[in-house]
Amino acid sequence: MKGFQYTIHSVLDCETGEEVFAGSFFNQDESAIFEIRRQLEDAIRNRRDPKYKCYYCNQLIKIRGKAENETKLKRMHFAHQWDSDDCPIKTSHKLTQQQIRAIKYNGQKESKLHERTKELVAASLESNRLTNKGITEVATETVRRDTSGLLTWRKPDVSAVYHSRQVVFEIQLSTTFLSVIADREYFYQQNQTFIIWIFKFFSDEFDKQRFTEKDVFYGNNQNAFIFDGEAISESKRQQDLILKCLYREPYRSGQQIAYRWQERSVGLHDLTFDDKNYKVFLFDVEGATNSIRQEIDDEQRAEWERQREIEQRQQVFEQRRQAYEEELEVGLSRARSSVHQTLSEVHAYPERRSPLLNEFAAFSLDTYGNLFTLFGQDQGYQPTEEDKSFLRITFERERLNRSHLDRTDLLTCLCLVTCLIKVKSPQKAHRLKKVYGTVFVLLSVKLDCVVGQSFQKVVQVAHTVFPGKESFAHLFLKAIERYPSPNLQKQDDRSGGKLAKKIEAFRQKNVEPDQSYDDVFRLLFPELFTQ
Numbered sequence: 153m154k155g156f157q158y159t160i161h162s163v164l165d166c167e168t169g170e171e172v173f174a175g176s177f178f179n180q181d182e183s184a185i186f187e188i189r190r191q192l193e194d195a196i197r198n199r200r201d202p203k204y205k206c207y208y209c210n211q212l213i214k215i216r217g218k219a220e221n222e223t224k225l226k227r228m229h230f231a232h233q234w235d236s237d238d239c240p241i242k243t244s245h246k247l248t249q250q251q252i253r254a255i256k257y258n259g260q261k262e263s264k265l266h267e268r269t270k271e272l273v274a275a276s277l278e279s280n281r282l283t284n285k286g287i288t289e290v291a292t293e294t295v296r297r298d299t300s301g302l303l304t305w306r307k308p309d310v311s312a313v314y315h316s317r318q319v320v321f322e323i324q325l326s327t328t329f330l331s332v333i334a335d336r337e338y339f340y341q342q343n344q345t346f347i348i349w350i351f352k353f354f355s356d357e358f359d360k361q362r363f364t365e366k367d368v369f370y371g372n373n374q375n376a377f378i379f380d381g382e383a384i385s386e387s388k389r390q391q392d393l394i395l396k397c398l399y400r401e402p403y404r405s406g407q408q409i410a411y412r413w414q415e416r417s418v419g420l421h422d423l424t425f426d427d428k429n430y431k432v433f434l435f436d437v438e439g440a441t442n443s444i445r446q447e448i449d450d451e452q453r454a455e456w457e458r459q460r461e462i463e464q465r466q467q468v469f470e471q472r473r474q475a476y477e478e479e480l481e482v483g484l485s486r487a488r489s490s491v492h493q494t495l496s497e498v499h500a501y502p503e504r505r506s507p508l509l510n511e512f513a514a515f516s517l518d519t520y521g522n523l524f525t526l527f528g529q530d531q532g533y534q535p536t537e538e539d540k541s542f543l544r545i546t547f548e549r550e551r552l553n554r555s556h557l558d559r560t561d562l563l564t565c566l567c568l569v570t571c572l573i574k575v576k577s578p579q580k581a582h583r584l585k586k587v588y589g590t591v592f593v594l595l596s597v598k599l600d601c602v603v604g605q606s607f608q609k610v611v612q613v614a615h616t617v618f619p620g621k622e623s624f625a626h627l628f629l630k631a632i633e634r635y636p637s638p639n640l641q642k643q644d645d646r647s648g649g650k651l652a653k654k655i656e657a658f659r660q661k662n663v664e665p666d667q668s669y670d671d672v673f674r675l676l677f678p679e680l681f682t683q
């Protein structure tokens with residue numbers, strides 16, 4: 153049958169409202185075709201209700217066979233009766249595609265199922281009215297057909313007034329076209345009328361849905377209303393129009409929106425009448441989808457801002473780190489040139505430098521630790537005369553013009569060497585290492601400048617004693633008495649005497665003094681042990 157062009161390529165099944173296509177219909181077993189052929193003949197002779205009708209003119213049709221030639225099987229097809237009235241498909245050149253669709257759309261309304269459904273919907277609404285549930289008017293109108301079929305789109309299946317709102321009910325049984333639906337929706341919207349599309353069946357398996365169902369579904373906030381057997385009996389029981397509402401409920405799945413099908417039995421009182429768009433729905437799918445989308449967007453924006461803030465902070469940190477390193481490098485370089493100036497003054501040329509002078513010649517962040525190693529070795533370290541002149545000259549220059557201020561800067565290292573020389577033995581050098589924090593506090597007070605810390609002020613060094621080194625605070629108190637430090641006094645006065653208060657509080661506490669390192673302190677600060 154390939155390539156054969158049927159004059160009537162589809163007909164309307166009056167019982168189901170389905171469109172029956174000639175191509176597939178005539179492809180089935182002959183017995184089924186002849187059964188239908190008999191039913192069509194019976195209808196023509198008025199012995200039964202029509203099974204099939206012409207989609208376009210609504211007239212009865214029959215199945216005829218056409219001999220291709222004398223020997224071959226007859227080719228069967230749908231045909232109008234020989235004495236039929238005009239049919240649009242005979243003169244179809246004059247009709248637009250849209251007109252043909254509109255005619256077909258009205259055609260499906262001729263089916264029995266459509267008629268029965270319409271009556272049931274109307275009866276259910278009438279029950280609602282009689283039991284005072286909000287409906288005040290119900291009307292059904294038979295669809296009138298005219299040859300153009302254009303004006304008939306606007307005859308709704310059922311119309312009603314619900315709480316002063318105009319509502320029409322359109323029953324969808326078979327495939328039709330979006331343009332027809334869109335036309336109707338536009339028309340009703342323009343007339344401030346709500347439209348509720350009613351399906352006999354609606355598949356929640358999305359792939360199985362017909363395009364028409366999807367058109368209506370997406371056009372109606374993804375809510376579909378079904379009037380199936382279950383809904384019909386529930387309507388009768390509740391004396392109201394009860395529909396099954398199927399909608400896709402959005403939910404959040406990570407950073408995406410997912411949907412799950414929900415189904416609920418609803419009456420008109422459960423529904424939202426959107427007075428702006430003239431849509432009727434149970435669940436506002438678009439609204440819920442938008443608020444989830446908004447939530448995801450807000451979160452992503454916040455996360456993006458948080459990331460940007462972190463990056464900015466890292467950038468600032470990195471800039472500071474670089475600035476600090478540059479500053480440190482400048483400081484170290486200034487320290488080295490200070491060292492080299494002294495080395496040349498004392499004529500300590502490279503080939504005759506002591507290990508100590510070599511250490512200072514290569515002054516770096518490692519120098520501080522290396523000095524402990526040098527003086528802590530088993531045989532200890534005996535400074536040369538040249539070492540001593542170097543230390544004295546460099547120390548004086550650094551006190552007047554410090555190369556940089558750091559926890560292990562040149563001035564601190566010079567102080568450290570002086571201490572290591574004073575304690576004499578490697579054993580005591582190791583013991584000095586245990587209390588160098590306190591040693592530098594005492595030295596800071598004695599020299600009236602910061603030693604062994606990166607602080608700017610002596611008073612900041614003094615604060616590290618309370619709390620932190622309270623068991624050696626007795627030495628600190630002796631030190632401020634023996635070596636009056638003008639800077640310390642000035643700086644504490646400027647900050648409201650916080651240190652003075654701490655000292656006062658400490659005196660009340662009677663902390664047991666730690667004297668176990670007195671051998672070291674006595675060698676370094678003998679003045680603190682007199683009287």
Ligand SMILES: [Zn+2]
Binds near residue numbers: 209241
């Ligand atoms: Zn026709």
